[in-house]
Amino acid sequence: MPDIKNIKKNISFKSFLLGVGEFFRDKIEMVVFSLFLLLSICCVYIWYYYVYDYQWSVEKKAEYLRTKDSEVTFDREKFQEIVEKEAKRAEEYARPIEIKKDIFGIK
Numbered sequence: 484m485p486d487i488k489n490i491k492k493n494i495s496f497k498s499f500l501l502g503v504g505e506f507f508r509d510k511i512e513m514v515v516f517s518l519f520l521l522l523s524i525c526c527v528y529i530w531y532y533y534v535y536d537y538q539w540s541v542e543k544k545a546e547y548l549r550t551k552d553s554e555v556t557f558d559r560e561k562f563q564e565i566v567e568k569e570a571k572r573a574e575e576y577a578r579p580i581e582i583k584k585d586i587f588g589i590k
Contacts, residue, residue: 507514
């Protein structure tokens with residue numbers, strides 16, 4: 484049966500941290516390059532999948548066409564109301580400005 488006390492002495496958290504620190508100190512260039520390469524591959528995949536090779540399924544295309552057909556309705560009354568409001572605003576802007584009271588008390 485293995486001696487548990489000797490194993491605990493040989494394998495400690497401090498020695499583990501020292502080993503990890505030593506590994507990163509010796510191989511930092513490789514770790515950074517690997518991380519850069521991995522992120523580059525991930526970004527290229529995302530770009531290819533979502534931008535370059537983007538396609539809708541048949542169901543999604545049909546749903547899009549169905550929603551676009553239902554949204555294209557022209558409400559003539561609402562349009563006329565907006566045109567009338569715009570004409571009133573243009574009329575108000577065309578009138579000369581009347582100053583009723585001198586707020587600065589100059590006169």
